[in-house]
Amino acid sequence: MFIGAHMTINPLSSVPSRTLKIGGNTFQIFSQSPRMWRMNFNEKEVEKFREEMSKTGIDPTKVMIHASYLVNLASPKEEIWEKSKNRLKWELEVAHRMGLKYVNVHPGSRVGSSEDEAMERVARAISEVLKDSPQDVKLLLEIVSPKGGNIGYNFFQLKKMADMSGCEVEFTYDTCHGFDGGYDICSKDGMERLLEEIDKTVGMNKIAMCHLNDSKFPINVHKDRHERIGKGYIGREGFSNFFSYKVVHSIPMVLETPGGDEEHAEDIAVVKEIWSSLGISK
Numbered sequence: 001m002f003i004g005a006h007m008t009i010n011p012l013s014s015v016p017s018r019t020l021k022i023g024g025n026t027f028q029i030f031s032q033s034p035r036m037w038r039m040n041f042n043e044k045e046v047e048k049f050r051e052e053m054s055k056t057g058i059d060p061t062k063v064m065i066h067a068s069y070l071v072n073l074a075s076p077k078e079e080i081w082e083k084s085k086n087r088l089k090w091e092l093e094v095a096h097r098m099g100l101k102y103v104n105v106h107p108g109s110r111v112g113s114s115e116d117e118a119m120e121r122v123a124r125a126i127s128e129v130l131k132d133s134p135q136d137v138k139l140l141l142e143i144v145s146p147k148g149g150n151i152g153y154n155f156f157q158l159k160k161m162a163d164m165s166g167c168e169v170e171f172t173y174d175t176c177h178g179f180d181g182g183y184d185i186c187s188k189d190g191m192e193r194l195l196e197e198i199d200k201t202v203g204m205n206k207i208a209m210c211h212l213n214d215s216k217f218p219i220n221v222h223k224d225r226h227e228r229i230g231k232g233y234i235g236r237e238g239f240s241n242f243f244s245y246k247v248v249h250s251i252p253m254v255l256e257t258p259g260g261d262e263e264h265a266e267d268i269a270v271v272k273e274i275w276s277s278l279g280i281s282k
């Protein structure tokens with residue numbers, strides 16, 4: 001089983017050893033500040049990072065970069081759309097230079113356009129970006145919460161965008177975003193509905209990653225607020241139901257829960273307790 005957290009990168013080279021310290025064996029990072037368009041690349045630090053990766057033995061094919069929050073591939077505004085494509089291209093290039101397999105992105109927000117227009121825009125952006133990006137890095141579209149004009153809040157939409165792009169993309173399931181959009185992983189019925197929808201659309205083998213987050217709000221309220229594992233409306237019992245399905249065991253789990261390394265270590269311990277209680281061997 002693979003588990004880890006979204007890690008801060010000061011400095012980047014500390015991430016692999018800190019991951020082991022909190023009980024993880026994978027992680028997610030921002031390549032730099034996710035709220036600034038500025039793009040930096042520190043050659044020396046990346047070299048050090050690659051050395052640390054091999055020292056710790058963390059498998060880089062289970063690690064992802066989360067693209068900047070500024071990226072909006074659905075934007076009807078030309079300038080934002082161009083900047084978004086450039087930034088995403090750059091994130092893919094950085095992942096390649098770091099030796100990491102995945103870049104995860106939110107499809108985008110429609111800002112006044114229709115959902116169909118937004119999906120076409122996202123698909124076009126993906127095909128333009130991936131046309132001249134490194135082939136060894138996979139783009140992941142993340143399921144989002146159905147709030148604020150977000151597109152990609154179910155697997156029908158994610159599949160449609162992927163198909164229209166004509167590109168080989170894969171997907172990230174976020175347990176908080178899904179819960180916020182009505183996927184009830186706490187119940188047998190809810191899990192079966194989710195797995196059936198995935199089977200009918202993108203296929204389970206294309207769910208490359210999972211963001212493991214509890215939710216500060218009840219199901220289907222469209223607020224998208226992550227909570228620490230076991231302390232929200234999904235709760236230990238909800239995650240216990242989720243992990244009782246073997247199909248999710250091969251997917252690396254990455255926490256995006258509030259707090260830093262200390263809190264993440266506690267949350268990872270909670271997840272491992274849940275696994276133990278289900279008889280899942282780590």
Ligand SMILES: [Zn+2]
Binds near residue numbers: 066106142
């Ligand atoms: Zn995300």
Ligand SMILES: [Zn+2]
Binds near residue numbers: 142174211256
């Ligand atoms: Zn997420």
